[in-house]
Amino acid sequence: MIRVFADAEELARGAAALFAEEISRAVTGRGRASVLLAGGETPRRTYEMLAGEPLRTTIPWDKIHFFWGDERCVPADDPRSNQAMARESLLDRVSVPPANIHPIACADSPEQAADAYQRALQDHFAGDPPRFDLVFLGLGADGHTASLFPGSAALAEQTRWTAVVHRPGDAFPRITLTLPLLNQARRLLFLVSGQGKSAMLAEIVRRVSASVPLYPAQRVQLHNGEVSWFADRAAAGC
């Protein structure tokens, strides 16, 4: 399902409303909510809206556990860090218990970081299937999502939930969650904003039912959950 919003501000408002709805559903049904955050710049405004009134005081923040879909292995306060962006725009502004915040920590080698995050996810789901109540993902102009880039070996991962990615040209490695985990989500929302994404979004929409997906974002196909695409008019090309 694709929903087109007038602009990036309206898109963020729609995404924040959906967050509130899904959290309420999860907390009512299961007593807690597990959320996977996207990085990059697109979700920043959504996060800021969640940290503003009325949502700052109405969302049961203490019942939510936050994980990340990917991380760049840079210092935690580096402006390129996905954790830093989410903390600045949301997590430092609402009353989430620190123990509910599960960043991808790259202090050691990327392989150790990926292993540690796999364990953190296993601990959180405690033997149950790793089904996030809500996953936010972005879309790159090249069709990547999280840190699953076209041609990336991590796309072939069948069992592990985390992988190390070395993108040619990047000064840092990345850790990404993999399709075996992402595809178990209950609800997943792609946030797409700006004209720079319009060609890829059109391509993805055109090929959404193709039997052979070409782009990483198209490989996100939930086993038993709902995917929505929220785009602003610039990204939707209208």
Ligand SMILES: O=C1O[C@H](COP(=O)(O)O)[C@@H](O)[C@H](O)[C@H]1O
């Ligand atoms: O590198 C990344 O890019 C994608 C898209 O970011 P955006 O700023 O173009 O929306 C993002 O979803 C991912 O988390 C990030 O690490």
